[in-house]
């Protein structure tokens with residue numbers, strides 16, 4: 001299993017290549033190159049590694065649904081501070097995970113406040129495929145996961161999370177830091193930790209060679225959140241929404257502000273009205289800025305989107321958001337998102 005340090009190193013290498021103006025080669029040059037399909041995009045620089053996990057499936061004409069599950073599993077297993085059981089805990093010192101997944105036929109599944117399960121995205125998929133429900137939370141979600149054969153991992157913080165939590169306890173201030181999802185912005189285990197490292201998500205959208213869309217989203221949520229707090233990431237319509245006839249969208253950032261305007265659903269509805277993915281993401285961000293007023297400067301919210309026609313785009317409230325793209329034509333790239341507040 002890669003350590004957080006190794007993960008940061010590989011991300012830094014990827015960034016160095018990109019800043020030198022070279023794109024990262026996709027692993028399998030595809031005969032579909034001329035079509036631009038398949039395509040996968042995901043949030044932050046952690047998306048570079050995750051996209052490769054998805055690309056193994058997409059490049060062999062696999063389903064977008066399988067790709068978005070496999071892609072974010074890379075991040076869930078990476079033991080970095082962002083996503084999965086290596087993430088920062090809530091204020092009671094317990095890591096609780098949120099995830100959701102949605103396919104091209106409005107099938108969707110979600111888990112929230114799930115403890116001690118390594119791959120919440122796969123449990124979300126089982127909820128979608130093997131229950132009459134869309135969402136399971138807390139103890140019930142864990143019981144379902146165990147019944148489905150997912151091992152119960154030890155209730156233990158990763159060394160980084162343990163250190164971050166101990167530092168946080170010194171002040172117990174809840175102060176989310178914008179853009180902390182960028183691995184380059186994350187503090188190393190040796191750094192002092194204050195209010196940083198306290199929100200984190202990977203969201204992924206894919207279009208397969210058949211033109212079908214799917215999306216996934218997985219997070220340990222805001223670090224040092226109140227016990228029981230849920231953000232946008234497990235909520236279909238807030239953190240993720242897919243309408244195969246129109247497009248797919250996903251969010252990262254301050255979940256409370258994404259929930260209050262049904263973020264991902266809003267982006268898809270704006271695309272339905274004819275906006276491009278980027279313009280739709282921008283209009284959604286503008287809506288958040290208007291709602292928040294002067295407080296908008298204290299938060300980060302970002303959207304990514306793909307249209308049914310295979311165009312992708314993103315927009316952020318603040319500077320610093322990047323998203324990773326892997327497609328047959330352009331291979332692997334990290335794109336700096338445009339942003340609203342200059």
Ligand code: ASP
Pocket residue numbers: 181199200201219220221222230231232233251252253254255256
């Ligand atoms: N959206 C996530 C949440 O609110 C956190 C993040 O993406 O930074 O839980």
